[in-house]
Amino acid sequence: MSAVDGLGLVIFVGLAAYTVLGGADFGAGLWDLSRDRAQRDLVARAMAPVWEANHVWLIFVVITLFTGFPGAFGALSRALVAPVSVALLGIVLRGAAFVFRQYGAPYGGAPVRGTALWGRVFAISSLVTPFAFGTAAGALAAGTLRADGSAGLWSPFLAPLPLLAGLLAVTCCAYLAAVYLSRDAERIDSPALVARFRRRALGTGVVAGGLALAALPVLPPALGVELRGVGLPAVVVSAAGGVLGLVLLWRRRHRAARVAAACAPVGLLAGWALGVYPWVLPGQVLLAESAAPPVIAGPVLLVLLTGLAIVAPSYVFMLRVLRAGVD
């Protein structure tokens, strides 16, 4: 395996981490769209300490992509202007709105004017961002994009597969968040919230599975072949994770359900990546041909692996400290 392959793998790991961790934060934002104060507080408690670190995975993926595969980054930037711009808008508004909402009344009392509005902006932008990223992934899989952006600004949004992928991404986020929040609700001993999020996790899980199945007939033939071939293990992991997650939820094993639930979107992502590989833009740009020269790729991979070896334990340490007990 060359350094360039290693970089590709690191990008996939980053993407998977962002999908699960960042995705759960976006999903939590969706569940913030509620009149119930206790539910919104649980969302805020769960998200506040971790969302920024989770968000860095996106920056990590973008940076590793343009460092390791500058050609692919250039082509993707041109082909996906509309979905990426929409996602970017969502990211800015989501992050800013969340922190504005959190600190609108830092010492209690009446919050700064507009804080309630920021709460809504937070929830809505949490919906828009995963949808835009989903359509981008769907449009890549559909194979209709052009490396110079000539397929049209809005074309990534205007086909069945991208739209289905966008909805699937939103549902996956909602599902992941509901699973995690049901466990978080257990931790604060709130049976009402546990029951509510369990119900929602079951509901969104079924819908997500349905959407994934609905996408099968609209897949381009070449991608379908890949998914029955090299992509099969990924599809199996995704399906098994999805079913197991639902079973565990049904039996109220919320702790174990978290791991199974994460397998479903990661398997889906792996299937997508394997299906599109060796292309970045199917029929247009090959991943290997867009790579950085080995003299750059090698040292960068070394830095990436060293960095991940420092960051991963720090992240786990942070979770352990902040999850232990109640303050």
Next chain:
Amino acid sequence: MIDDLTAAREQMELSLSFHIVFAVLGVGMPWLMLAAEWRGLRTGDPRWTALARRWSKAVAVLFAVGAVSGTVLSIEFGLLWPVFMARFGSAIGLSFTLESFAFFIEAIFLALYLYGWNRLSPRVHLLTAVPVALGGMASALFVTTANAWMNGPVGLVTGPKGDLVATEPLGPFLAPTADPQMVHMALAALMCTGLAVAAVYAFAMLRDPAKRDGYHRRGLAAGALLGLTCAPLQVLVGDWATRVVADVQPAKFAAMESLPETMDGAPFHAGPFEIPNALSLLLHFDPHARVVGMDAIPPPDRPPVAVVHWSFQLMAGIGTALLALAAWALWLYLRHRRATRAARAAVSGSGTGVLAGRTGGAVHPTDRRVFLLAMVAAGPAPFVALLAGWIVTEVGRQPWIVYRVMRVPEALTSQTGLATYLYATAVIYLVLAVALVAILRRIARGTTPPDPAPTTPVRDEVPA
């Protein structure tokens, strides 16, 4: 509608300016927070701990806004300048890769710091601020090296297809302007933070004399100490940076000094004044040395002179003014300290020391209205200098995106209608800035710990 190239450039300028203003606070504030919490732990003074807690709330908000606006930048590079990124993304990649890890560390430990007040021992909690401060500073410096590479690309060789290929992963760190740019940026971040914080407390003291208490004095002192200590250092580093630019980017230097012709014994401009031969003397320690002017640069490679020149003058002017402020503040402080010591000696010596009253040196600097006004004015000043400095760096590099390798128009995307993006970005950033300021003001309000009751007669409470 403006054309796409202008729109793309303005959008970059807008996003960078927004990011840099809030990001420098995110870089500098953790150091103040760390210092205040450390003082609080060491002295047991609750006012320092209260400051640290207060500042940590501001850091939380600033960090979030800095993080998302930084994300915008990294993706915008591709959206606006895909040709630049496709060709040179890997050349500046290592800087950004390191930056992403610095950022990870900062985010993780900031979470521990913000939510760990009651979960970690005071000592461990203090320690979690160390990676936050280091990570924030490191990420700013790493990104600055990417800019340094654009100002002096190294490690490019002609590949088999005749195009330039990046071969040096450490290129951004080896760029000729990397070292002065990094130090200049680090000091700028600390100056901006320190003086902004000091201005907040100076403003509060001016509005409400009851706030001239220990809490606000400590806040002002910490900010002023950080900001004003950096001021003289920044003048030296600025001088160093200018010399390096004169060596490696003569076009930018000629624009900065507004030097139309190459000449021996070049004069130095300071605002409306012109000092004969001074530029040659400053640059080469020889009043008759030759300084390269704009006529040596081929016309298509010349940056716009007026913007670069006046931005440079503005930055240098503010730097000089802050140096003067630093000297004045130091003098006031020393005078006050000497007077208080003399008063204390008198009190303890005679028991009923007779003082000259609250005149002269005995007046605490924060009881001087003029000093407070100066500190308020000094709050926004380094930010203006910071933006002016970035204009010098960026506009002075024009017409190149990568100095002498790629011109800005070559890098532009083929996407049209970029003006729409510009207007949308402007509106969103304006709304965010307004909301952010409102929240920071709210954080600044709230109760503060009172001064402890005096046990022995000190300073102002000397019996008559």
